[in-house]
Amino acid sequence: MSLIVENLSCARGGRTLFTGLSLRADPGAFIALRGPNGAGKSTLLRALAGLSPSRGSIRWGETSLAEDADAYQEKLLYAGHLDAVKPALTVDENLSFWAELHDGSAEALESAMARFRLKALASIPAGQCSAGQKRRLGLARLVVTERPVWLLDEPTVSLDAESARDFAGTVSAHCAAGGVVIAATHIELGVEGGRELWLDRFAAVPAKDGLEAADDPFLDPAFERENIT
């Protein structure tokens, strides 16, 4: 199955960020989102997760986000730029909560702790962890449950070189197992066979009169045509 996106456009705060974006991610694909600040990388990831509204079609195989959001969302994992870590809970409790929420198995939990080198930290409150350790805890969620699509927003921020390399290995393994990874990142993750998607190619082009060919009814050209003020 593949992640298929057709003619997607997204807006944030009343402004269209990009339009006409189409992409197809077949099993094993790694797509790095590129583009300047404000191009809409985070918004695209949130839209692909079904968190932010978008226009166009997003589907995984036959499962469409618009038609059956729950079934579609069961195919993906999203890791935003926030770690979603509770400082008052221990590292172990944080990850166990996640596992329980997703019916993750005890073995998967165990191997996630090992893979992200969290075992030594298991019983300390997450609030006492460094930023990099918290990030590892946040990313460890990806391997507690098995979902084909990973949507990652700047996953390697605050990771040291070794952890970033480890993480690149985890991502490669996921792709090799037939998963799909879409990641917004400023640095090379070093994943084999990845491709880049430059979001600024889809930037909404303002029309020459200064108005975007707008979906916004308040920018209806009829206002100017009929001289309504």
Added chain:
Amino acid sequence: MKAVFLRDLRLAFRLGGGAGQSLAFFLIAITLLALGVGPAPDLLSRLAPGALWVFALLACLLSLDRLFQADYEDGSLDHLLLAPTPLEGVALAKSAAHWLTTAAPLALFAPVLGAMLNLPDAAMGTLVTALLLGTPALSLIGAIGAALTVGVRRGGLLLSLLVLPLYLPTLIFGAMAVRAAAEGLPVLEPLALLGALTLGCAALGPFAAAAALRINLS
């Protein structure tokens, strides 16, 4: 749902000792009332039913603003929305945890404060019953308000402006039951209305709260 419920309970006990702060607030408020109106026992006993309910309401309100906001700010709410548990279930579980850590202990502790306000002994049973029956509605309604204002920084005052008017029916029936008990009148009718209100809120609250959360996350 169980996982969310247990996590929220655990967080409530780690941060601020669970119900301790609400109980302390309740006690201080009663003391302020007595200091404000004077020590006359019959005056206090007449004020007691309403005052106990108003303070329970305020204690509940004051702990509401973090109900969803902490999860919103650290990104957990995104994950809860994407998780297999429906967001309505999450809202219900969080309301239940909120009730268990704020209002339920108040209800059990209320006879002590009732005694301090000279509330007749005959009304104590009704006081506890009414609080146990009525305060879940406060947490459930509060969840709607907390979900609406989750994206507003320093939304505490706004939250009280939104939520307190919604608390009026609960307050009216709750205080009425206790007052009726103190005067030796039948209490079944206000108690039944209070229970109905809580059931209605359990049906409505999680849906309204989840809808508001989805809008706020988009």
Added chain:
Amino acid sequence: MNNSIWTFANPHNFMRLSGVVAPWAAALAAITLAIGLGWSLFATPPDYQQKETIKIFFIHVPAAMMAVNIYAVMVIASLIGLIRSHPVSHLVAKAAAPIGAAFTLVAIITGALWGQPMWGAWWVWDARLTSVLILLFFYLGYLALWNAIEDPVKAADLASILCLVGSLFAFMSRYAVEFWNTLHQGASLSLDKESHVADVYYAPLLVMILGVYLLFIALLMVGVRTEIRARRLRALRIAQIGQADAALTRTAAAGNPASAQ
């Protein structure tokens, strides 16, 4: 579709329609209210029991009616706004709220003015007065939520949810308050009791009610027009920023071969 009522839910169609209707509604409201006030204040006899204070009632009753009816208008507009995502519908609810709050306040103040000579106190916790006061809180909460949220699209949906939930609770509060009031000595004289409306007062009262309805329509149109202008201004500003930003991005892209591919 062009003949459908929903075309007026489009901002520029609404502007065109309201540009014509609002002045007429305002003029009719002014005439009707002038007739109604003149008639009710100067051409009706004092009541045998309430003396001249009966005349407060010509303001109070229409205001109290509008207090409730405008909230109903907001509920309907919010519902349509939520279901059909019509921006103008949301703006109708938003523009109606301050008008409704003002009528509610007028109803409360005139109630208090009437109560002073009648009950000997400025404020009595009469079931009806209390219900109207509670309604004011719902209006204030609704307005506060709109003001607190930056993004108008989110604010519209959230305020609609509050309005719908609020309507259920306002309704419940109304009956709860009546229930609550029965435990007390009821006020012997109530302001709005129909039995007090003698025929001499009935006709001028109807004129006043018609007048406040027209006034509401005129104020609502003006209010929605203002909201539409504000939204258009905001959208134009954002588009302008977007344009400037796009120009900058193009300049930057010209110097960056990788993104020009």
